[in-house]
Amino acid sequence: MSRAAAITTTLLAAFLATAPPAPATPGISRAPSTSAVTADGFASVNALGQNGTTGGAGGPVVTASTTAQFLDYISRPEPLVVQVSGAITLPTGSSDGMHPVASDKTVVGLGSTARLTGGGLHIGLPVREDVTDPPADAVHNIIIRNLSFDGATDDLINIQMFSHHIWIDHNDFSDGDDGAVDIKRGSDFITVSWNRFHDHGKTLLLGHDDDNAAQDRGRLRVTYHHNYFDASDQRNPRVRFAEPVHVYNNYYRDNSYGVASTMDAGVVLEGNYFHSVNPARVDFSGALGRLVARDNVLVECNHAIETRGSVIDPRTYYAYTPHRAAEVPTAVPAGAGAGKI
Secondary structure (H helix, E strand, O other): OOHHHHHHHHHHHHHHHHOOOOOOOOOOEOOOHHHOOOOOHHHHOEEOOEEOOOOOOOOOEEEEOOHHHHHHHHHOOOOEEEEEOOEEEOOOHHHOOEEEOOOOEEEEEOOOOOEEEOOEEEEOOOOOOOOOOOOOOOOEEEEEEOOEEEOOOOOOEEEOOOOEEEEEEOOEEEOOOOOOEEEOOOOEEEEEEOOEEEOOOEOOEEOOOOOOHHHHOOOOOEEEEOOEEEOOOEOOOEEEOOOOEEEEOOEEEOOOEEEEEEOOOEEEEEOOEEEOOEEEEOOOOOOEOEEEEEOOEEEOOOOOOOOEOOOOOHHHOOOOOOOOHHHHHHHHHHHOOOOOO
């Protein structure tokens, strides 16, 4: 080979090694770094035929910038990574503004301006009181990240009817008419992490009501970690029947109350920082709950943490390394919310 040919070959090899590969299909691209992530907490557990929460990984990557595109993509049956570009208004219509997300989806905002407003996302089959075991077609394996939610006429996100393996991470929630993230009716293996909740009343409901033990008892295993409850008023979370519920490394600031454990629910409250809040209760309404507390910090709080009984340790299910509670007021506001991944 001549010297000139050798140089040409070397330059071509270098270009091919560094150039991004072309998409296989027009309009479909490779997933951005925001979708190349791994769920933790209960969403990472191998259970119910699902090994962790992977969302739309392995499926095409599409970008929605209009309402019609978004509603089409989230309803498709195949795995899909749905990137949200800019603000999308969700219509009220006949659904009261709640729009279903099908299994095997990652819904992820692009940059710091992705927003869903005017409506909310619904994860789960229609309600059936007579179903008390997970059905084979339960909605599962959904990731929702890096989005701002506001202005819903009902919930911002509702999860129900034995839906499982859901990861709600690095979002901003405000100004919904009912719940911010409600989890109920047998849903299971869910992580709610690194979100900011503000300008909202009833934040996190876990468990449908006091009469729903048949669906909820022994399920509703949820991890809440590194969330910023920024003057979100109440239900942070409000828990029925579930065990264990792992509430760790959250920052509570100016809330009426933080956690309520009732109806024999079992909560592990660990490494949280409470400022100006009634931090945690087991005597609330209905039957008493159970709560184990360790390494929490209370500043200017009007009550102590109420503890009662024993609770299954979350490490029975998964490994984790918490921050010290004293680090939470710095770490959580710096990292929680949309636009921070």
